[in-house]
Amino acid sequence: MRTKTLTLPIPARAQWAMGCLLAAWLALPFVRAALEQSMLRHMLLQAPLLLLAGACLAGAWARACARPLRAGMPMESPACWLRPAF
Known part of the structure; x- marks a missing residue:
């Protein structure tokens, strides 16, 4: 079962920065x-x-990991090792 994550209509970096600053x-x-x-x-x-x-x-994190996967980056690459299962 796939879960949905919060995706705001802003760039992924801005969403990441907002989460870090709030935390x-x-x-x-x-x-x-x-x-x-x-x-x-x-x-x-x-x-x-x-x-x-x-x-x-x-x-x-989900949007940042989806980009290399769409580009055809293999799952063995270090960028996808810690990718959560969404």
């Missing part, structure tokens, strides 16, 4: 502490934002 922002100690003070903020803000960051990174 890095959420990892900052003062942001993390502020969001984890209340269970409500943790569940309604922090958890969905972490999921969004992961979805952005997964979508950018």
Whole structure:
């Protein structure tokens, strides 16, 4: 069964950068502490934002790996060794 990833109408690099920046922002100690003070903020803000960051990174990774595969790059190449099974 194939799963769909989040693909935004922006370049894959921009989607990857957005996911990295969001994850890095959420990892900052003062942001993390502020969001984890209340269970409500943790569940309604922090958890969905972490999921969004992961979805952005997964979508950018899938689009970046699909390009060499369409070009005929063999699966034995290092670029496709760690490709997730989408």
